[in-house]
Amino acid sequence: MKILLVYPEYPDTFWSFKYALKFISKKAAYPPLGLITVASMLPSDWETKLVDMNIEKLKMEDILWADYVFLSAMSTQIQSALHVIDRCKALLTPVVAGGPLFTADPEKFDSVDHLVLNEAEITLPPFLKDLENGHAKHMYSTNEFANVEQSPAPDYSLVKLNQYSSKCIQFSRGCPFNCEFCDITALLGHKCRIKTSDQIIFEIQNLYDLGWRGEIFFVDDNFIGNKKILKEAMLPALQLWMKEHKYPFHFTTEASINLSDDPELMQLMIDAGFLSVFVGIETPEEVSLEECNKVQNKNRDLISSVKTIQTAGMEVLGGFIIGFDSDTPGIFRQQIDFIQKSGIISAMIGLLNAPTKSQLYKRLNAEGRILEKWSGDNTSNAMNFVPKMDKKLLDKGYQEVIRGVYGGKAFYERVKSFLVDFNPGMKNKNKVSLRKIMAFIRSIFIIGIFDSNRKYYWRLFFWSIFNRRDLFPMAITYAIYGYHYRKSYAKIF
Template sequence: MDKKVLLVYPEFPITYWSFKYSLEFIGKRSVFPPLGLLTVAAMLPQNWKIDFIDMNIDTFDPEIIPHYDMVFLSAMLIQQESFNYVASLCKNYGVPVVAGGPYPTSLWKNIHNVDHFVLNEAEVTLPQFLHDLECGIPHHVYTSSEKPPLDKTPIPRFDIINLKPYSSVPLQFSRGCPFNCEFCDIISLFGRIPRTKSPQQFCAELDAVYATGFRESIFIVDDNFIGNKAKVKELLKAIIDWQIDHSYPFSFQTEASVNLAHDKELMQLMYKAGFDMVFLGIETPVKESLEHAGKFQNTKENLLENVKTIQQNGMEVSAGFIVGFDDDPDNVFDLQIDFIQASGIPMAMVGILDALPQTRLYNRLLLEGRLLTESDGNNTHKLAPNFISKMPVKKLIDGYIKLLSTIYSPKQYFERCLTLIKRVPDERMVYRQFTFKELKALVKSLMKQGLSSYGYYYFKFLFKTLQLRPKLFSEAIALAIKGYHLFKITDMLVQEYHKSSRDISQYETYEQFVAVPVNESTTGSLNIDNLQ
């Protein structure tokens, strides 16, 4: 059965994570292409004609919808507004919608205008849907708790997309995480036993990216890259050989747990493979909050020393932080500021605790009668938790804004950047290329940032880098450009904070303000029957 199908990736809102204002310096439009949809494309019948639109890159003209037999959508929670918009357009045109990914998997009961939900892991549920479609009896929902081996996962269809507008290409080595953090939905989505691809399979995916002509960074999107250290070490040795054979065309970044700092061999293999950044889930320096959240792995560590050790082994550390835990003390905001400044972590992504669907936190708060709304997946920009917090909410939001305003003041940010520059070694396997594109970015940075209100701190940082670590000057420019985005987003959030403070005053209680449904997807969704 021949089909002409359109794969659509919904738009992300502008957040700290989008780096929209930094990407403009280097002529990019988005950080990552959608790995999930490109993998789904590889699983569709070969006789189907496949077109692809990433709404973060391409202009989406609704009038093309009737030209397709079916539209496939995939999204994370934070993309739900754009997802719902596209689904409603397809409904109006009478074109069936097939949907999967984290947002539909978590909240499919609340989503309208979707004809077929293909949920959980596509290696299991997509073949079932395709079989039933061929037989003329496709069902509304396909779901499975099976955790398939990743040797079933095909090479993503990088050939159907132009990678030039992206700053990095995502690849996946493993799924699942051995830890059991209360607020995290990864274990409900992918399980606690990490499943991995073979080194040969992963290197074949590197070959596919290389064949497109892309020569920048690869982000390994595993939620904990080192969940199975023995398998990771095998992979890293294969990546090193691949990099040598191809003259090191890629740098690598990934996410890991803080116990990476205890394994010198692992860090050195990552360094030799070309890893230059790792994202850690630090969350908070408050031990009681970590314990209550089930993040016991962080309570056994000297977190500042672990960060420093990883940096000294050649990798920048970025990290996630959370405020709003039940056990957070009143001075948690000052504790977070002090920790972040001492850590030398330039990109500290701080958010208010968010109760995601299918997490232990969500279920506990629902049973305690404290859940207010479903999550929109944007814990850095929604200036309120989606539950009744133990800390008075005004104190929580005021403290959160103070925290962000402090760590993303140019003075504090560039101080952390300099701490990082001093710690990482001069020598690295993959240096940032200085091409005409980078020259244009430098000139734009000098004009926009050097002549800005924070020009003194900007030039002080660059001159110090030239004095202390001249080989890392390109890295310093990149950090400065990322700062441009972070400063701008912080200013926007502060403005939103003042506006929301006025809006809250219209309601008798904060709970009434938060519980106002933003769209239909949140209405009537909070009840005990939804416990997963």
């Protein structure tokens, strides 16, 4: 068999980093981890080829070469995925599709030849067996969860490593919490299933041997879902490997806010090489946290919790949501004030939407408020349900929040206030490279000369040189991030 693995194109969104990547001559942030893991599950005598449409075009000859096209996507990639399916059908190449997009809404994709849903460790083997016997079915799904200790290492040999700014691996699946708006527990369960330390070391060693140096993103939905194993096994093993190899990587991940309650765990993560962590803050409004069952965020000083993680030496990236039923017009000012005071530089702010597998979707559907399926776009004002607040007022307030957080003066003030006291727990061991020097020079021309916020760029530039010279590279990096975020929200600005 000849298998073409295709990853559809992302639209311009907050996390695409499209505009920032141009500064470092990269085409995409992360390679498609799911697809290259599936590639490792295929028979060894099959030929495989990967086309990530975020870094290269999908050519007609690629599709004609393949016996089957394997397609995986997230919700935000739906338009590109549908286009790929149409192209494959026109060329009579059958499509096998899986991943979050297809698992959440399989009824949308009747034209796909074979839907291999949920976790491939369970559903792919029976498909492959039926395919071999000549009677493959249209759909394969399961209510079971895979044993990730049996999950193979991703096949990074398929990836054009130099086209990405970061690489990614997975330690665990699942989350112990049950936020109403989230579909993770429906897709991956409440129990955090974890890989062994040996698996993780094998995967990072593989990336090291392939020549990668720099950032690795642990894509876990909640990295600290099993603190005991992290503390006793995985993080000590990772720290030892990093020390032996002179710290070639730095890590980032996602975790719940209760990380701030555990100084020992934070220190272990820092010692192992973690520089940043994404935390779902959602809202500073206690009533809204109660509404969405965000129990881990309730009854705490959220700004203090963020500051605790930052003081420990890890940057906090944050997720924020507007549009809860209990939100009032005062929420817009609350969100702006919280983000500015917390010093969260990368704050993803989106209007509430209801993924199909979430508890929120079930509730709103029962109330007759669902309008359409979620697009997955986190930079538009689209909502797939009727909100309690007047939609025009909600849209206006949302735009006020974006401008209040990413407008030049507000953004650069937040960067400066963060850098004043921040001391990275892990010093970046990576040497200065030509690519980084070029990114710095491009920032001077693109932001420092031609951008409308150039005066704030230069203020930060000279302030960091005279006050935090050790963090000057971070200051320039954040200026580039701010440029990307403003471009991503261009319709608002």
